[in-house]
Amino acid sequence: MKIKRLLLIGLMGIGFVYADNVANSKSNFEPKVTTDKSVTLYFNKLLPTTQIDKIYSTPYPDTYALLLGQSGIVYGNLHSNYLMAGHLFNLYTQDDLTDQLIKINTPKIDISKINLSDAVVSKAPTKVNKKLIVFIDPDCPYCRQLEEQMYKQGIDKKADIYYVLMPLPMHPNAKEHVKNIICSNNQIATLKEYMVNNNENPTVKLADGCNIEAVLERTGSIARELGINGTPAIITGDGTMIMGADIDAIYSYVNGKK
Numbered sequence: 001m002k003i004k005r006l007l008l009i010g011l012m013g014i015g016f017v018y019a020d021n022v023a024n025s026k027s028n029f030e031p032k033v034t035t036d037k038s039v040t041l042y043f044n045k046l047l048p049t050t051q052i053d054k055i056y057s058t059p060y061p062d063t064y065a066l067l068l069g070q071s072g073i074v075y076g077n078l079h080s081n082y083l084m085a086g087h088l089f090n091l092y093t094q095d096d097l098t099d100q101l102i103k104i105n106t107p108k109i110d111i112s113k114i115n116l117s118d119a120v121v122s123k124a125p126t127k128v129n130k131k132l133i134v135f136i137d138p139d140c141p142y143c144r145q146l147e148e149q150m151y152k153q154g155i156d157k158k159a160d161i162y163y164v165l166m167p168l169p170m171h172p173n174a175k176e177h178v179k180n181i182i183c184s185n186n187q188i189a190t191l192k193e194y195m196v197n198n199n200e201n202p203t204v205k206l207a208d209g210c211n212i213e214a215v216l217e218r219t220g221s222i223a224r225e226l227g228i229n230g231t232p233a234i235i236t237g238d239g240t241m242i243m244g245a246d247i248d249a250i251y252s253y254v255n256g257k258k
Contacts, residue, residue: 105194106238119162130159131237139171146245158254183210
């Protein structure tokens with residue numbers, strides 16, 4: 001089932017009614033899986049062909065977060081047949097309920113399984129305690145958008161970034177570009193040329209005898225093991241998986257507590 005990003009008039013109306021009670025709450029909200037069978041029955045009837053893995057409470061009365069497996073998280077209200085996709089924030093505490101739910105339901109990844117010696121490394125200019133492992137295809141437009149945002153927001157100054165290059169078959173020049181980056185005498189500068197400056201033909205000085213086949217084989221193997229079949233995919237230093245170009249989740253991680 002495809003969930004459209006629609007403005008939920010019914011849900012938003014309820015949100016306005018309870019705005020003073022909810023928005024002014026400065027305490028953290030802890031989502032809990034609902035045990036109310038009537039709630040489960042309602043949403044199962046509303047989405048008869050969709051697997052609902054879990055249903056969580058939210059700060060809004062009669063409004064719930066539905067975990068739909070690969071389709072992600074959507075929000076629904078018991079008095080509306082509309083669903084809303086997106087992130088739910090507490091404007092006072094800046095807590096992201098959606099991000100909370102994603103973290104709760106995403107198992108941690110053992111990053112020791114990833115051979116970081118194969119990665120192209122961007123070290124922060126000062127010692128930091130944050131690490132990002134970024135699976136990217138240099139020709140992937142979403143990867144380029146993400147890299148541009150990371151550069152603009154100074155993520156490279158707040159975290160050590162390990163780029164794991166994964167050329168996808170749909171991009172015919174990606175493998176050549178990956179070789180140019182890995183075999184370059186200045187890997188990060190070459191990566192930036194492709195991904196930030198959108199330069200398709202940068203001047204690259206390649207290291208003698210550089211062969212990337214073994215690297216790509218190891219990268220493909222660990223990507224399959226981790227269930228990564230698209231780019232970008234980001235793994236934080238604490239083993240949290242961030243799928244897609246979610247700059248907000250990355251920003252929250254690098255600016256959060258250790």
